[in-house]
């Protein structure tokens with residue numbers, strides 16, 4: 001069900017025209033961005049929900065996280081109460097490919113917003129999940145977040161424990177912001193090195209470009225004045241000179257690589273349950289994982305402040321903050 005009052009406001013107008021070959025895919029992507037989740041399963045007593053999810057943790061579950069996981073690290077979500085969709089929508093893949101002006105605007109915004117994301121650090125909830133992963137309490141973690149915080153947390157917990165969690169047990173469903181890829185020649189560049197090039201190209205111009213957290217999207221995109229967009233200088237691919245550059249992130253209108261989907265299916269297969277943490281599962285690529293768990297009769301638990309798509313299929317639904325729930329569960333099982 002969609003409530004019109006909850007619809008995101010002031011979207012950037014679509015710049016892919018109706019006669020463009022990519023128009024239909026672009027429009028479908030926009031509909032996905034705009035989806036408002038209002039699934040309401042019957043109310044479940046908090047005690048029943050929390051205890052039940054504690055029991056799922058004994059079945060070696062797969063953990064599936066979303067933007068609600070990163071809000072405690074200072075990265076805003078799309079659809080939460082302060083969700084960034086309320087002021088701007090993310091780019092579609094089709095715009096990256098076909099709309100030079102939109103791509104320029106994206107990079108100007110990302111230039112300003114990325115530093116904020118780069119500065120974010122994992123919180124205690126990330127570390128709890130990483131410890132569960134290292135000790136085999138869970139089968140793995142699949143995240144929709146592109147901030148890399150689960151992997152960073154896993155690396156530091158592994159270092160503390162002198163353990164080596166297999167790389168396949170932390171999967172970034174939509175990729176990560178760590179790299180930039182050229183859409184023409186396919187060559188990749190490290191985001192940090194790319195960021196240095198951007199800073200050099202904009203030296204002296206962008207010194208006073210600072211924004212607040214409220215103006216940032218989960219993908220590092222940020223709302224900035226038009227003047228900054230106009231003054232921003234984009235850099236080119238080091239290999240072929242094209243400026244068609246994109247973070248190695250799966251954007252709206254783009255598909256998740258097949259091999260990654262298969263890895264996730266295999267991980268789910270080896271799991272006794274699925275626990276969704278901090279996600280409304282608004283996009284099909286993540287909602288599909290819940291449907292697959294349900295089809296394979298794996299019990300499902302949901303920990304999320306707001307409604308989650310398909311939560312009527314979950315045995316346990318705990319409407320609460322992510323970090324406090326994970327802390328409670330960690331105490332319960334240790």
Ligand SMILES: [Zn+2]
Nearest residue numbers: 182185237240
């Ligand atoms: Zn190139």
